[in-house]
Amino acid sequence: MPLDHEQLVAMYRALSGTRIAEQTITDLNKSGVLRGHHSGLGHEAVGVAVGMAVRPDDCVQMSHRSGMMLSHARGGYSLREAVLSQFGRAPSHYASLPGRPRTLTIVGLVGTWVPMSVGISMADRLRGKDTVTVTFFGDGAANEGAVHEAMNLAGARRLPMVFLIENNGMAVSMPTSEATAASDFAARAAGYGMPGVLVDGHDPVALHEVAEEAVARARRGQGPTLIEAKLIRWESHANGIADLRTPEEIEEAHRRDGVRQLRDALIGQGILSEADADAIDDAARAEVDAAVEEGRTAGFDMTVPPPMDAADAWRLTYAN
Numbered sequence: 001m002p003l004d005h006e007q008l009v010a011m012y013r014a015l016s017g018t019r020i021a022e023q024t025i026t027d028l029n030k031s032g033v034l035r036g037h038h039s040g041l042g043h044e045a046v047g048v049a050v051g052m053a054v055r056p057d058d059c060v061q062m063s064h065r066s067g068m069m070l071s072h073a074r075g076g077y078s079l080r081e082a083v084l085s086q087f088g089r090a091p092s093h094y095a096s097l098p099g100r101p102r103t104l105t106i107v108g109l110v111g112t113w114v115p116m117s118v119g120i121s122m123a124d125r126l127r128g129k130d131t132v133t134v135t136f137f138g139d140g141a142a143n144e145g146a147v148h149e150a151m152n153l154a155g156a157r158r159l160p161m162v163f164l165i166e167n168n169g170m171a172v173s174m175p176t177s178e179a180t181a182a183s184d185f186a187a188r189a190a191g192y193g194m195p196g197v198l199v200d201g202h203d204p205v206a207l208h209e210v211a212e213e214a215v216a217r218a219r220r221g222q223g224p225t226l227i228e229a230k231l232i233r234w235e236s237h238a239n240g241i242a243d244l245r246t247p248e249e250i251e252e253a254h255r256r257d258g259v260r261q262l263r264d265a266l267i268g269q270g271i272l273s274e275a276d277a278d279a280i281d282d283a284a285r286a287e288v289d290a291a292v293e294e295g296r297t298a299g300f301d302m303t304v305p306p307p308m309d310a311a312d313a314w315r316l317t318y319a320n
């Protein structure tokens, strides 16, 4: 269903907030205040669009790239919490806690979370739930054996799942074109017995439409969908890692910026005035700036919040 005006404004608010938080966190890493970030700049549209297409009780497995925007769009993280988690002053696993949308946080080994998501989906089915499991991963992960096996099993069992490939064309410094001879990952879906959809990963409205249909299809009992969102990340793989791409590629990413495009479209259609859009941006900026101040005053701390005990670690990992 097309998004109504209120939903489009909510989408812009989530996009603007994640962009401002991502840009701020990226800059703090570049200047050495923070130490370690896989910048999600350029990926905002995917996390926000999919975050808006799922229910709080659907399980979403985030990747190292899109976690923050996903959780924020689902009401899992405030911008303040997103920023403070980078200072070690708020849990990075908020989304898994009671009362927050059901989310699995980052797993260190790329791609290993995809079979885990299949297991979650099978467990939900056994429990008689009508939930959908969405799992995010990159083009690099998509070439791993365990990921193929996971998608094959999901197809065979017609599991209520969405496999979301954020194809940013690079796995650290390995271009997709050198890792696979196939031009589109979406085409692989036929081999797993599920539909494959290729979508512009910078376009939040197109992404939302595709994600909403895939989630609805899964919930109707028609099985999984593979979505490939093609996009360009703005930054290098992570701070401190050289970027081997050309300036032209980065310029193209900025030209295709989905956040700015939605802002322009909403103003062009009279849904927001320039002042309304500025007010949304200003509110996000104020929340992010205040959180940075709070984080800087408290200082970077790896020991806060208190480490989880083994029972919590087990529950949050396996009981989700």
Ligand SMILES: Cc1ncc(C[n+]2csc(CCOP(=O)(O)OP(=O)(O)O)c2C)c(N)n1
Binding pocket: 065, 108, 109, 110, 111, 137, 138, 139, 140, 141, 142, 166, 168, 170, 171, 172, 237
């Ligand atoms: C099994 C495994 N191999 C290698 C790494 C190191 N590593 C971390 S992120 C990454 C790239 C993943 O690329 P992709 O799946 O395309 O996601 P992107 O980072 O582009 O979003 C690699 C190789 C890892 N964490 N786990």
